Amino acid sequence: MATGNSAIRGTRVGAGPARWADHAEPAPRQHVSYWCANGHEARPLFSAGAAAPDTWDCPRCGLPAGRDRDNPPERPRTEPYKTHLAYVKERRSDSDGEAILAEALARLRGERA
Known part of the structure; x- marks a missing residue:
């Protein structure tokens, strides 16, 4: 088989027609x-x-x-990362925390006795 007589020589896979404008209108x-x-x-x-x-x-x-050049959309607001402690502090007040701590300490002291 002769390799020099290829009909598609010089083209690449996926290439369109040589004269695309002659065949279709965009x-x-x-x-x-x-x-x-x-x-x-x-x-x-x-x-x-x-x-x-x-x-x-x-x-x-x-x-x-x-689309409005003079009034572009505002930058998206990103919330800073919150730790678990920050979420707990949002749900509980200082007096709630002190009451929970006193209850836990009383339970620990009761187990030791």
């Missing part, structure tokens, strides 16, 4: 501008018939971006 598209709180502009492409979303994630900083 779908109509539109650019939509979004701005984040850092002033970055993102311009993703959408189909002309599709409704563009109100917000888009900024590809540069990851903040949410909106």
